[in-house]
Amino acid sequence: MCGIxxxxxxxxxxxxxxxxxxxMTRTMECRGPDAEGLWWDRHVALGHRRLAVIDLEGGVQPMAAEASGRPRACLTFCGEIYNFRELRTELEAHGHVFRxxxxxxxxxxxxLQWGEGVATRLNGIYAFAVWDPDRDELLLVRDRMGVKPLYYHPTPHGVLFGSEPKAILANPAARRRVDADGLYEVLDMVKTPGQAVFTGMHEVRPGELLRVREGGISRSRYWALEAREHTDDLAGTIGTVRDLLEDTVARQTVADVPLCTLLSGGLDSSAVTALTARALAAQGRGPVRSFSVDFAGADARFEQDAVRGTPDSPFARLMAGHVGADHTEVVIDNAELTDPAVRRAVLRATDLPPAFWGDMWPSLYLLFRAVRERSTVALSGESADELFGGYQWFRNRRALEAGTFPWLTSGSARYFGGLSLLDRPLLEKLDIPARRAERYDQALAxxxxxxxxxxxxxRMREITHLNLTRFVQTLLDRKDRMSMAVGLEVRVPFCDHRLVEYVFNVPWEMKSFDGREKSLLRxxxxxxxxxxITERVKTPYPATQDPAYESALRAELAEVVRDPASPVLPLLDMDRVGRTLARPQGGVSRPYDRGGLEMALWLNSWLSSYGVELYL
Structure with missing residues (x-):
């Protein structure tokens, strides 16, 4: 998969x-543990760290194409192209010779053949940069759904770029400064396309390309969702979705390294696992290897809440048996979630405070670390809920009519809270409601x-678009950072742009034809x-309910408060912190009860480890 x-x-x-x-290149070592490369010319240096997945010997980067002894173009590339074989045949017909x-x-x-038009021909997940010596310019391109990250930082006479902020921050020209706009991006569960946290830094938007010339930087979109009339009947629509999924998963099983699926026992991951098992069997490979995650003692401790009606493990075992998978259950000891080394690795991977779903970041990291011991590539079910309408807020009339992002309305917002311990004057200065309203208007436009x-x-078209362009980006970022932190490539079949374009335009009445979530996918x-499996109600990624985890967070925050040098202290409401630490603790710990603890602790670690300069 790699880092660039x-x-x-x-x-x-x-x-x-x-x-x-x-x-700058060596900051990407975790993303590409197999090889390092650097290519340079007078005004450019391109770096690459490689995770070898296809053509283990030949795919060394940065990769240059030469003619008459001089470079015509040089590429540093992160990702996978699932239609590369068809494109290769087409290019060979144009006279290109491959080595x-x-x-x-x-x-x-x-x-070389199509210029920037190559982006429109690619089916895959990617972020890449091409230096063109004849034009003396750089092209930056990010995939349509934003599965792979790509950041950039304009300078007075050029640009810095990287798969993650840390690559840019390794250059003295980039400062570790964060202003009010950046802190807002940390604190609210809305990802603003193109906006990064560090001042002066930006993200290439999904489906966007940038040209860097001596005269400056120009941006353009090569892809965006379009509204199209849907003419298929229900049977035809179901058949098309089935055909697209089968083709997509079959394409994404191509790899020269061990491959697996992430299996929770929910509809999305079970569908991916079943389709992967079928594709591997057709290729004479198999059985499919699958992995699930749970917490030690979770079965005995499990209690239902508003979003989790059943534990995952029994359903994951059922599905694994159904397809004959080589299944592994990764059981996490809750003490690992607060292991300082694990939390340092998580922060190092994100470059930001991973405050929302705080325990899910280290648990996902630990899952991927275990998966990486047996596989290099994994297929996952991200984006199915956003595309097919799986979340509760797709059917909650109050959320739909609230005039804001539906996941931030009452009933859902508490799962993305984390501001309870922050200083009230700070929050008033940031004016999160006004900023959120501005972002919402921009999104609707x-x-x-x-x-x-x-x-x-x-309205349902708007809600789906908000989920596909705002909400899912946070999940894709989390999956990318935690997987690449251990050198694991995660592929996401539900982000195939052909599937996204088709399902986005299916009328909502047809998407929910049986009155349930994800009717079409089911x-x-x-x-x-x-x-x-088909009858199971949507259940999100598991969170620990162990009260010992919350106790450890409280103990850590108490230590932070006792240290007058803790950088987070000016951002906290100390009265609220004191009341929270003194509050009796229940027998079950819920994610929404500890969001404030997570936010305070991650902020403190980030400000300290990264030497962040706050300018508010």
Whole structure:
């Protein structure tokens, strides 16, 4: 999958600054543990850390294409191209000669043939940079759904870029400064497209490309969701969804390294696992390998709440048996969640305070660390809920009519809370409600609509678009950072742009034809799944309910409060902190009861470890 970085400066002789370029590249070591490469010319240095997945010997990067002894283009690439074989055949017909069997070379040759138009031909997850010596310019491209991250930082005479902020921060030209806009991005559960936390830093938006020239940076979109008339009947729609899923998963099983699935026993991951098992069998491979996660003692301790009606483990075992999977249950000891080494690894991977669902970041890291011992590639079910309408807020009339992001309305908002211990004057200064309203208006302005579309159909298109362009980005970021922290590539079939484009335009009445969540997905995959799986109600990624975990958080925050040098103290309401630490603790710990503890602790670690300069 890999990590990329680079530096363009039209006033500097960058071969004189290769130590800095190497330092930027080495920050990406966790993303690419297999190899390191650096390519440079007078005004550019491109870095690459490789996780070898396809063409283990030939896909070395950065990769340059030469003619008459000079480079025509150089590429540093992160991701996977699932239609690279078809594109290779097409390029060979145009006269291109390949020296490797990698998808990287297909992207490079595709750029030589089609220029920036290569982006529209790719099916995959990717972030890449191409330096064109003839044009003396850099092209930055990110995949349509934003599965792979790509950050950039304009400088007076060029740009810095990287898969993660840490690559950019390794260059002295980038400061670790955070202003009010950046802190808002940390504190609210709304990801603003293109906005990064550190001042001066930005993200390439999903489906966007940037051109960097001596005269500056220009941005354009090569893909965005469009509103199209849906003409298929229900049976035809179900069949098309089934065909797209089968093709997508089959494409994503291509790898020259061990591959597995992440299996919770829910509809999404079970569908992916069943389709993967079928694809592997058709290729003469198998059985499918699958992994699930749970916490020590969870079965005995489990209690229902508003979003978790059943534990995952029995359903994951059922599904694994149904497809004959080589299944592994990764059981996490709750003490590992607060292990300082684990939490340092999580923070190092994110470069930001991972405050929302605080225990889920370390648990996901621990899961992926265990998976990586047996597999290099995993298929996951991200984006199915956003695409097919799986969350409660798709059916909650109050949330739909609230005039804001539906996951931040009463009933849902407490799961994304974390501000309870922060200083009231600080929150008033940030004015989160006003900022959120502004972001909401911006998001609605981007929604494509059909002429004459009104009422519920118009609103459900808006809700789906908000989920696909705002909410899912947080989940994709979390999955990318935690998996790449251990050198694991996670593929997400439900983010295939063909599937997204098709299902986005299916009328809501058809998406919910049986009155339940994810009706279309259930109907399209029911023939592959046990009835217990198809009938199971949506359950999110598990969170620990062990009170010992909350006790450990409280103890840690008490230590932070006792240290007058703790950088988070000016941001906290100390009266509220005192009342929280003194509050009796119940027998079961809920994520929404400890959000304030998580936020305070992660903020303190981030401010301390990263030397952040707050300018509020």
């Amino acid at each position: 970085t680079g530096w363009v400066d039209y006033r500097l002789d960058l071969p004189q600054h290769l130590d800095t370029a190497r330092a 490797t069997s990698s998808d990287t070379e297909v992207v490079l040759r595709g750029y 981007e929604v494509p609509r059909l002429p004459g579309e009104t009422g519920d159909e118009r 109907a399209a995959t029911a023939h592959l799944l046990p009835r217990e």
